[in-house]
Amino acid sequence: MATVPLDIDSLFVAALAPILGVAFFWFLQLIFIxxxxxxxxxxxxxxxAFCRFxxxxxxxxxxxxxxxxxxxxxxxxxxxxxxxxxxxxxxxKEKTGMPEWIARSFLLFGPFFIPAGLVLIVSYFLVRxxxxxPIPVHYTFVESLTGFVVSLSTFANDFVNFxxxxxxxxxxxxxxxFVLLFFGFGIRPSYIGEERKEKxxxxxxxxxxxxxxxxxxxxxxxxxxxxxxFYLLSLFLNPIVYVGLFSIFGWMSLTAIIALLLTYPVxxxxxxTDEIRTHWKIVPFITLVVSYVLTRVFxxxxxxxxxxxxxxxxxxxxxxxxxxxxxxxxxxNRFKTASKMKHLRNVDGxxxxxxxxxx
Amino acid sequence: xxxxELLKNEQxxxxxSPHPLSFMKLQAxxxxxxxxxxxxxxxxxxxxYASMFSGNIWYRLILWGLVLLFIGVVVSLVAIQWIIFFLYxxxxxxxxxxxxxxxxxxxxxxxxxxxxxxxxxxxxxxxELYRRSHKYIITDLRIIFKGGIFTKRERTIRYDKxxxxxxxxxILGQIFGFGTIIPVSQSGFGLGSDKTMAAGGVELGIKKAKxxxxxxxxxxxxxxxxxxYYELHGVYPYKNIKQLVEDLVQTHVPxxxxxxxxxxxxxxxxxxxxxRDLLHKQINEKPRKKTGxxxxxxxxxxxxxxxxxxxxxxxxxxxxxxxxxxVDIQQQMKELLKKQKxxxxxxxxxxxxxEIEADEEKEDV
Numbered sequence: 001m002a003t004v005p006l007d008i009d010s011l012f013v014a015a016l017a018p019i020l021g022v023a024f025f026w027f028l029q030l031i032f033i034x035x036x037x038x039x040x041x042x043x044x045x046x047x048x049a050f051c052r053f054x055x056x057x058x059x060x061x062x063x064x065x066x067x068x069x070x071x072x073x074x075x076x077x078x079x080x081x082x083x084x085x086x087x088x089x090x091x092x093k094e095k096t097g098m099p100e101w102i103a104r105s106f107l108l109f110g111p112f113f114i115p116a117g118l119v120l121i122v123s124y125f126l127v128r129x130x131x132x133x134p135i136p137v138h139y140t141f142v143e144s145l146t147g148f149v150v151s152l153s154t155f156a157n158d159f160v161n162f163x164x165x166x167x168x169x170x171x172x173x174x175x176x177x178f179v180l181l182f183f184g185f186g187i188r189p190s191y192i193g194e195e196r197k198e199k200x201x202x203x204x205x206x207x208x209x210x211x212x213x214x215x216x217x218x219x220x221x222x223x224x225x226x227x228x229x230f231y232l233l234s235l236f237l238n239p240i241v242y243v244g245l246f247s248i249f250g251w252m253s254l255t256a257i258i259a260l261l262l263t264y265p266v267x268x269x270x271x272x273t274d275e276i277r278t279h280w281k282i283v284p285f286i287t288l289v290v291s292y293v294l295t296r297v298f299x300x301x302x303x304x305x306x307x308x309x310x311x312x313x314x315x316x317x318x319x320x321x322x323x324x325x326x327x328x329x330x331x332x333n334r335f336k337t338a339s340k341m342k343h344l345r346n347v348d349g350x351x352x353x354x355x356x357x358x359x
Numbered sequence: 360x361x362x363x364e365l366l367k368n369e370q371x372x373x374x375x376s377p378h379p380l381s382f383m384k385l386q387a388x389x390x391x392x393x394x395x396x397x398x399x400x401x402x403x404x405x406x407x408y409a410s411m412f413s414g415n416i417w418y419r420l421i422l423w424g425l426v427l428l429f430i431g432v433v434v435s436l437v438a439i440q441w442i443i444f445f446l447y448x449x450x451x452x453x454x455x456x457x458x459x460x461x462x463x464x465x466x467x468x469x470x471x472x473x474x475x476x477x478x479x480x481x482x483x484x485x486x487e488l489y490r491r492s493h494k495y496i497i498t499d500l501r502i503i504f505k506g507g508i509f510t511k512r513e514r515t516i517r518y519d520k521x522x523x524x525x526x527x528x529x530i531l532g533q534i535f536g537f538g539t540i541i542p543v544s545q546s547g548f549g550l551g552s553d554k555t556m557a558a559g560g561v562e563l564g565i566k567k568a569k570x571x572x573x574x575x576x577x578x579x580x581x582x583x584x585x586x587x588y589y590e591l592h593g594v595y596p597y598k599n600i601k602q603l604v605e606d607l608v609q610t611h612v613p614x615x616x617x618x619x620x621x622x623x624x625x626x627x628x629x630x631x632x633x634x635r636d637l638l639h640k641q642i643n644e645k646p647r648k649k650t651g652x653x654x655x656x657x658x659x660x661x662x663x664x665x666x667x668x669x670x671x672x673x674x675x676x677x678x679x680x681x682x683x684x685x686v687d688i689q690q691q692m693k694e695l696l697k698k699q700k701x702x703x704x705x706x707x708x709x710x711x712x713x714e715i716e717a718d719e720e721k722e723d724v
Binding site: 052169 | 397535
């Protein structure tokens with residue numbers, strides 16, 4: 001058993017440090033999600049299918065989290081339905097009180113952490129570095145917070161290092177990159193309902209969470225007590241456990257943020273190609289693949305030490321340069337309508353081109 | 360081209376083709392070949408397990424072929440289409456033939472991914488050709504389905520013969536807005552069955568003691584199923600097309616009230632026909648007493664019959680002036696008139712004023 005100084009900082013305030021850290025990173029995650037949603041909203045009218053795809057992943061994650069909530073509270077699952085526009089899980093038993101509250105907590109907080117947790121497990125086997133729990137020397141608020149931040153920065157450093165040196169000739173690495181993008185795009189659904197009735201943005205999430213927490217203050221108090229008891233136990237037995245547990249939540253948020261950051265260049269590329277003429281649109285995407293393959297093949301014959309990261313850099317630079325050139329010289333008609341002409345044609349439900357073709 | 364095949368006064372509503380992604384099941388077979396080819400190449404050359412395959416040049420080909428055939432068997436069982444297994448067998452056999460023919464034994468590592476990509480590109484082209492062979496013409500009278508690369512197949516179904524509409528939209532369909540609509544005909548065309556069978560055998564011993572076990576099971580489920588050229592496969596925009604087909608079916612299939620109306624009209628026509636026959640009979644059988652009104656050299660036209668129907672009582676001649684046959688005819692005419700008056704169209708029940716008043720009183724209380 002460790003010897004602990006009996007002062008207010010060690011007994012009470014230090015417990016708050018990792019909680020505040022997790023809350024901060026979760027809020028950061030929310031802001032990054034909001035930025036992504038705004039980018040997707042700008043693409044919506046031209047890339048409806050793409051937006052429906054990202055929305056579907058978001059709804060899928062959300063529905064799975066809801067189902068997990070019902071499973072954890074032993075309510076059972078009567079029906080499970082996921083579509084592009086909405087997801088629905090019906091419990092076998094309608095439980096009230098604490099089980100209902102826990103199930104709803106899974107629905108509200110689950111999408112931020114459960115899919116990220118799965119990606120984290122995958123990255124543990126692939127990255128194999130950065131999963132470090134620092135040992136606090138003094139049991140103070142600052143020391144706990146420093147330990148938490150060090151744990152997260154080590155993880156972030158190694159994770160980004162892995163991404164910078166990712167080998168796109170390795171199918172496992174390519175698969176991981178796709179998983180990361182898949183998760184990044186669908187971290188939250190953009191909307192619920194066929195007519196886009198309910199928009200899911202940062203305010204929507206925060207209002208729901210606030211209502212959920214204010215509704216049952218006793219449950220919050222119970223959870224705070226449990227966490228505090230856990231802190232006291234870990235303080236006297238093994239202080240790493242407490243900070244370590246919250247570090248895992250921090251890693252999840254960080255994984256989510258990195259995944260979201262990875263999606264931004266993809267969205268920017270899609271948005272940029274909208275400015276290019278129809279048949280030239282595909283060129284940046286082809287360049288993305290071809291430039292990397294050619295560079296890697298070149299480095300097989302003329303090897304240099306960081307060949308993978310240099311290949312990535314050349315890939316990004318050549319694609320960016322070519323896209324800019326195409327926007328400049330192969331720009332599409334500037335007087336484009338806000339929505340596609342074919343969508344306007346279909347407003348009355350009749351596609352006139354078909355009749356013409358029949359003639 | 361399409362217009363030539365239309366019936367008289369037939370109008371085309373839509374001409375459709377399947378969405379490029381609607382044959383994803385077939386395209387997925389090609390995608391798997393490419394992915395597996397690349398994975399084998401990486402596994403046997405660049406991965407940490409590469410040394411396992413350096414002992415024998417055939418190891419990588421055996422690995423590639425075995426997994427390909429195993430997946431072929433599994434997919435064939437799941438999809439209940441043995442052609443998938445034979446397709447993969449053909450791909451494997453093709454690779455073997457090329458290696459032996461061109462003596463590429465030493466370059467198998469590179470041959471596998473390149474061959475996989477080449478075969479898959481051919482596969483993609485065939486799938487695309489197959490997709491483009493499909494054409495669905497929705498007219499105001501019927502739906503015409505066409506398809507097939509070598510053997511051209513065609514199906515026509517009239518809206519009044521459609522008994523049921525089955526519609527499905529997968530995940531890809533929901534994302535890209537396409538779906539499949541199967542019009543099931545009254546004869547059951549468009550309905551199929553899923554059948555699964557499992558069997559296994561064990562043989563022990565070499566000469567005498569042989570044990571053979573067989574386990575089998577079957578399950579048959581009736582399900583709306585049709586070939587892509589007999590259904591509206593992967594049509595875009597799915598919701599609009601579904602609505603259009605449903606509307607067209609609705610306009611060609613009478614509702615319950617309309618059925619009653621049709622029945623009533625049919626009954627009226629029957630009565631009028633019978634009355635006309637009786638009038639003919641009456642005219643032919645009374646040559647002695649002919650009034651100015653009843654002298655008819657030709658068959659009475661419909662207007663005259665109508666006129667006679669309305670003024671039957673006035674034109675009837677007293678019974679004693681005719682023979683018994685004439686009396687009988689007039690008796691039958693009376694019965695028909697009675698029947699005609701009593702026949703009513705079945706209309707939806709409406710509350711009478713009294714009933715409404717009674718309800719209002721109840722509410723007041």
